Amino acid sequence: MLEKIIILDFGSQFTQLIARRVRELNVYCEIHPFNHIPELDSTVKGIILSGSPYSVRQEDAPFVDLGLFKAFPLLAVCYGAQFIAQQNEGDVQASNSREYGRANLSHVNNANKLFKGINIDSQVWMSHGDTIKYVPDNFEIIASTADVKVAGYQVKDTNTYGIQFHPEVTHTVDGKILLENFLVDICGCSQDWTADAFVETTIAELKEKLGNDKVVLGLSGGVDSSVAAILLHKAIGKNLHCIFVDNGLLRKDEFESVLAQYKDLGLNIRGIDAKDRFLTQLAGVKDPELKRKAIGRVFIEVFDDAAHEVKDVVWLAQGTIYPDIIESVSIKGPSATIKSHHNVGGLPDFMKLKIVEPLNTLFKDEVRRVGKSLGIESFILGRHPFPGPGLAIRILGDVxxxxxxxxxxxxxxxxxxxxxxxxxxxxxxxxxxxxxxxxxxxxxxxxxxxxxxxxxxxxxxxxxxxxxxxxxxxxxxxxxxxxxxxxxxxxxxxxxxxxxxxxxxxxx
Structure with a gap:
């Protein structure tokens, strides 16, 4: 079974960076809002609590029941560390001194597992307005700076740790060492989550999940859909039906060149020229969100027409990746719309297809590593990201x-x-x-x-x-x-x- 670390998000701007650092250490992790805690089964090796823009002293501050995590090693960062201290009758107050930016450790307990290999004067990055003034007797202070006495602590006789600095940012010089200490020495993670392992596991899971069902996938020419296509192709072969739509908003000559590249990869693919249909629907539309919605609507219509020509299709595959999911959900539920994601949010009811998203746990650079493991050419994997609505949102105003x-x-x-x-x-x-x-x-x-x-x-x-x-x-x-x-x-x-x-x- 795939072991994992659960990161509970209290709204910090650095939460995604924590996940990236954990994955760089070949440990799989998932981000979940603090108010939507997943099932904590035997695959969970540890919990990380993120920072937050909130103060623990606010009435509406994020709250979790710490009793849920008693069976797991716990690393609390910034707000998370202050929250644990406060819940155990420690004292958290507004800081009288500046606690933003670079600082250096003036005290380190090297005998403690979390700080193994980290020396005095190691640079860390602070970013908090509150500070822990004192901790209860059953807390041991394991790191300090000149201005922050409780820079790190351990709850005695437990695997619960708190730090008031951010190990995930590059300004914390030994942050990677600290995280690896937590993941390996404290949580016992095996560090076997690699691109090769992902490919092997995902292909096996897709074979079992899809069986002999037919799947349609809308290819865009981008890295995500290309890697998703090859994964699916290796799992189900000709039962994958790829559709590449020319919406008239691609780069110059991209439709012809990308279609030829896909055919060279052995994919079962059909190209559809729908330029006039898209441009007609965009006529006079200036609002960027309305442009996105018009393009999405026409794409679904064109794609649905093409999908109906594939007899007995059951699944729709999408190249959704993890940032798409993260940016569509916040700690307070659905996030404020900055812009619509073209590949998040499902399908209209009339399509009646089940969804398969083989890349929805990966960040973009991880998708590229998986693509490399699959043997996909570098010129495809190195292609710059291109927006789903294409040049329509690079033409400000009407198209x-x-x-x-x-x-x-x-x-x-x-x-x-x-x-x-x-x-x-x-x-x-x-x-x-x-x-x-x-x-x-x-x-x-x-x-x-x-x-x-x-x-x-x-x-x-x-x-x-x-x-x-x-x-x-x-x-x-x-x-x-x-x-x-x-x-x-x-x-x-x-x-x-x-x-x-x-x-x-x-x-x-």
Whole structure:
């Protein structure tokens, strides 16, 4: 059975990062809201409590029954540590000194399992407004900083630990050591959750789950759906029916090139040209959420027509990955809608298909590692993420065939130049955006009043956070010059230097 760590989310901005660090140590983990605790069976090796934007002193602060976890090793981070202390009649107060940013450990109990291999002066990262002033007699202080006496504690004669710093961030230099101490020495995790193990287990599970049933999968050309397709193909072969829809919003020549690549992989695939159908429904629609919904609705209609041509189909496969799930659920239930996920939320009742999502426990970089284990070519796995609604949400305002054609040409120049400069694989995601503004320019001896293209390139691991890429100025200059000279209708190119957060990667 697959062993796992359960991470209870109290709303911290770092919760997903805790999960990533645990998985980097080859231990499977799941994030669950604190108010939706899963069944804690024998596969659970330990529990981690996250931080929180709340104070334990607030009346509406997140609360869990700690008695549920008595049988499991427990690591409480920041808010979690303060919560345990408070529930055991310790004293948590608003801090009088700054407890944000870098700090150094002034006391470490190296004999304690959690701090094995971590020395005095090791740098840690603090991020809290409250602090634990004192702990009960049955708590042992195992780490301190100059300003925070209770930086780490253990409840005596138990496997319950609390730390007021964040081991998951890179600023905590020995954070990986601490987490590995907890996972291996305290929880007894075997660290055998690897890409190869995932492939072997998932294919076996898919064979058992799907049997001889037929499955349809909508391929997008992206990494997620491609890896999902190969996993399913290895499990059920020709019973997987792939459908690749040209919605008229793909990159230049992408439909033809990607369709050929899929056929080379041996997939049972059908390409459908539905450009006119999508563009007709998008005519005059400016609101980005309405554009997404229109595209989703038409895709379901086109996909449903194609799926009905496959006799006796039972399942719909989707390339949903873990961040899609996380961003669709918050600690207070469904999260506020930033934007609709095109592959989360199910199907209309009339399709009557069961859902299979073989990648819904993986982060994006884990999907790529699984793809590599499956032998998928690097040029497919290295393809930049591309939004489900395609160029429709990279055209701000209404979408027309003319704008799509302009953006496709500009985007092709941008991406091709990144590849020629050897920068494509260093960028996590890049794309051009068609802005709903026009600017004055001069071409030859004539005054122009034409459109503006914005270039976006970000560095990221999984898209949860991202920073803008510092592309070399000569490369940006060459891209701008080519777009303005070769793409009719564009006379200005700008570069987006916003990070996520506060901005999102896409503009809509």
């Amino acid at each position: 027309t065939a003319e704008k799509v054609a302009i953006l496709q040409e500009a985007d092709a120049i941008y991406i091709n130049n990144l590849k020629e400069a050897g920068l494509y694989d260093q960028v996590w995601q890049a794309g051009a955006i068609f802005l709903p503004v026009q600017s004055v320019g001069v071409m030859g001896d004539e005054r122009t009043y034409e459109n503006v293209i914005c270039l976006r390139a970000v560095e990221s691991v999984d898209g949860m956070t991202a920073d803008w890429c510092h592309l070399p100025y000569p490369v940006l200059a060459k891209i701008s010059n080519e777009i303005i000279n070769k793409v009719r209708g564009i006379n200005r190119v700008v570069y987006d230097i916003s990070s996520k957060p506060p901005a999102t990667i896409e503009w809509e």
